[in-house]
Amino acid sequence: MKIPLIGVSQSIERIRELIKHVANAGLNVVISGESGVGKEVVAQNLYLNSSRRGKPFVKVNCAALPEGLLESELFGYERGAFTGAERKKRGKFELAHEGVLFLDEIGDMSLPLQAKLLHVLQSGEFAPLGSEKEIKTDTWVIAATNQELEQHIKNGKFREDLYYRLNIIKIYIPPLRNRPEDIPSLLDYYIESYNSQFDTNQLAKPSNRIMEKLMAYHWPGNVRELQNLLRRMMVVGDWEEIVEELSITANPQRSSVPVKPTIESSSIVADILKLQGENSTGSASFSLKKIKKKTLDRVEKEVISYILDQTGWNRSKAAKILKISYKTLLYKITDLNIIHPMNSHDKAD
C-alpha cells in the first residue's frame, strides 16, 4: 500500500516538506486538487510519516453513499436502531480510532451530516445511531476534495465553521499539466512497478521524442490517466500508437491558433488521399491511422510555418505563441521539414 509521492517539481517538493512538518501534529487536513492528481497518495504519506503508522487507515468516500447510509457507515449503529439493524455495526470513526479517517469527496457531504462531523471534531465524541452513549474517539481526520469548498460556503452548501476546523492544514496538489517536469519520474516509477508485477508484456521506456509529446499533453485525467495509458501500453506495445491516440492538439488552450488564410481545409482529405497513390484504398499501406497522422502533420506544418512567418522566424517567440517548448518547436521544424523561406537550402537547425 505504500506509494511514495513521485515528482521533482517545486510544488511536489513543497508538499513533501509540508508532510514532514505536520505529519506528527495530528491536525485536521484538507487535500484539494483535480480528480486523479493523487490526493489519497498524499493522505497515505501523511499517515506513514506520522506516529499513527501501523494503526488503522480507514477510507470513506462521502460521494459514494446516500446520506443515511453514510451516517451509519461513519458512526455505526446499535442493534435494533432501525428496522433491519439486526446486529450492532461499528462505525468508521470507531474503526479508525488512534489511526486515520480519510474522508474523500468531503464537498459532497450533506449539511446535517456536516453538523454531526463538526460535533465529533469539536468534542472527540460521537454516538452511534440508536445509542445514547457517546463514544470517545481519537481519530486523525484527513479530508479530500476536488471542489471549491469556499464556493460551497458562499452557496450555503458547506458549513463555514466545519471548513475552518478541517482546514488547519491545506494541501493543494496542482494538475499534472502544470507540472510536466514530474511526468518522466512518474512514468519511470509506474513502468518499473508494472514490470515487476507482470512477467509478460514488459513496458519499454519511451524515447525522448515520445517523452516530449507526453510532456506536452494536457492530461485532463492527471496521474490516473497516465496510469491508464501505461496499462493500455501493456496491451498495445507501441508508444507511437499510444501517443497518437492522445491527440495532443486537443488541448483547448491551443485550439485558437490563427490559421493561415490560404489553407483550403476542404481539399485536405483529397490531397492526403492523393499522397497515398491512385488506388490507395486498395494498397497495404492505407490505414485510417496513417491518414490521421499525415493530416495532423500537415495541419501542424501549416500552422507552425504560418507562425514562423508571422514572427519573422523568431523561434522562441513562435514557441511561446504555439505554447510548445522551444525544443519541441526545433524538433517539429526538422521532423515536418519546415524550411526557412529566405534560405531554402539552409538546414533547419
Next chain:
Amino acid sequence: MGKSNKLLIIDDNEEVLTSLYEYLSQKKYQVISASNGLDGLKLLDAEKGEFDLIITDLVMPNISGVGVISIVKKKYPTIPVIAITGWGEHPEALATEANADIVLEKPFELSELDKLIAGLLSTPKSKI
C-alpha cells in the same frame, strides 16, 4: 539588557507583513518574517526555536495560523504567540483552543500590539 528580543512574524498579506516589520524593527526588536506557516516553521526550526515571541496571521495557505500555534505550543511551549485575525469568530475560537496567548482582531493600533508584546515578554516564561 543589550541583546534585543527576537520576533517571528508570519502573515501572507505582504502589506501587513511589511508594516509590522517596519514598525517593530523601529521599536528595536530583531524581526524575522515569513509569508506562510510552512516557511515560518522552517525558520523556527532553523533557529532551533530561539525566538522570544511569535506573531501569526490565522488564515493562510498551507499551514494555517491555528496549525502554526498548535505545532509551536507542542514543540516550543515557552514561546508566547499572538494571533492576529480579520476573519470573524471561527478561526479566532480555534486559535484560543490551540492556546494562543493573545488573539488580536484586525484592525488594531500598532501601539496596542507593541504594548501586548512588551507585556508578554516581561512575563516570566515558566508562567506561559
